[in-house]
Structures are given as structure tokens and as C-alpha cells.
Amino acid sequence: MENFVYIIPNSTNVLQEIPIVDEQNVTLFLLKNYNYQFPNKLLLSRLLLNYFYTYQISTEKGRPLYSIHYSFLKNCWRITDYIMSSTALIHHFSPLWEAGTYSFKLNDSTYLFQKDSIGTYHLHCDGKKIAMISLTLLYRSTEIHNICVSYETKEAASLSVVLFHTFCLKNSR
Template identity: 40%
Template sequence: MLLSSGLPYTYIITQLDGKPFYSTECSFPGFGYRIFDHQSQKSGRVAGHRVQLLEVAYSFNLDTRSYYFEKDFAGTGRLKCEDTEIAAVSMSNLIVSSELDVVHVEAVNKEVASLAAVLFHTFFYYNA
């Protein structure tokens, strides 16, 4: 049990040609998350913050910018950079198949959309 839940894993967010934008790493699921920006070659630790009794928000710094990610009362994950919202992610009501999760993403660009989708999937969909 410990081995199956304690092994490290990584998300790699790539462009269509396979070149990476961002990657998230965790040496032990639930603890020690790090995010790496492949364009600036900078990385930062993802810190969890309790915002209400059961709600948690996440923050990290990359290349002198501060990011904050939280889920609102309606279940939408909101990614902010320097206190400006740059992406919103929510589960879609669209059912394609029982094996496919469909999310709705609005973002300032495709890199941010990919990052927000991975953060939402990791922290709010799977409650990692």
C-alpha cells in the first residue's frame, strides 16, 4: 500500500510538438509539490493554504511572479497572477464517455490554460 501511494509522479504540460511548457512534480502524493517553468527555467514550491474550514488554496512563485489558485463556492478553480485572474477551470456537464473527464477552461493563453487545467485536476478533482 505504501509503495503504491508513495511513488513519485510528474505532469508535463507540452506543446503539440512535444516541447514542454510546465511540469509539476511531487515526490510523495499530497506533499512537496513543485512546479517548473521550462521557458524561464525557474521552479517553485507549491504551498497549500487553508482558506476556510475545509477549503485549501495553493500558491507558488515563478520568475518573480506570484500565482494563487483556489476553488470558489461554485466549484470553479481560479488561477491568479499578481492578483489578476488569468484562468478559470470548471467541470463540464458534457459526458463524452465514462472514461473521459471534460473540463471547461477560460484563460489568457494556451500555456496558462494548460497549467490551470493541471492544477485543477491535481488539487481539486483528485484532492491530491
């Protein structure tokens, strides 16, 4: 597996586009966050969900790869794969106030995104681990997050980043 560490400010709510830059200062991806409009924010807060952003990850040139958003009409999370032009529902298997296990099926492959006992999130595709992502404890700060990613492919890295920002960093803003 290949690795990279990237840094983002803790309060990403002021940023619309977050460059995911590796240690050599090479931009790997662009992570865009979008605010939900006021009525939707109010609805999410009434449902006791702290998800105020939806995310889209793109290549360094801006070509979309994946996006995750909450579908109010269907009351579920949806992931869109722009590479293969498909969409799937994301299923959550633990209480909403805890980080847990998320699963979805894209392009005839079953994905599982889950947290282990030490706080690392693992992304599996058809039972095979394809990426890991976690906050690095060495540099934890109140102003920035250092996030370490190990991955098999760049697509796996981008998918783990967008899942991590949507479901794991939601309470840190």
C-alpha cells in the same frame, strides 16, 4: 478571455499521454502523466494523500511547458516552468482532504490557484485573474470528464490545466 472545452476519460491511469483537444479537434497541449514507483506510492498513501501521478504539460509538438511533482526529500510539491527555466514550491492553505488554495512564485510573479463556492478554479497572477477551469455540469458522466477552460494566454491555460489535473481530479481516478 478565450474559451475551450476538452474531454478526457475518467480513468486516465491507463493513458500515458492525454491530448488536450478543443472543439475544432485541434490539439492544444499534451498532458503526460507518470506513475510514482511503488515505494513512493506507498509513502503517499501512508500520508493520506491520493496523488499517484505527476503531470507534465507540453505543446502539441511535445516541447515541455510545466510539470508538477511531489518532492519526497523536501516533503512538498514543486512546479517547474520550462519556458523560463525556473522551479518553485507550491504552498497549500487548506486541509489535505479538501480542495483549497495553492500559491507559488515563478519568475517574480505570485500565482494563486483557488476554488470558489461553485467548484470553479481560478488562477491569478499578481492579483489578476488569468484563467478559470472547471468540470462542465452539463455533460458530467462517469466515463468522461468535460473540462471548460477560460484563459488570457495559452501559457495561463496550460498552467491551469496541469494544476487542475494534479490537485483537483486526483480523487476521480
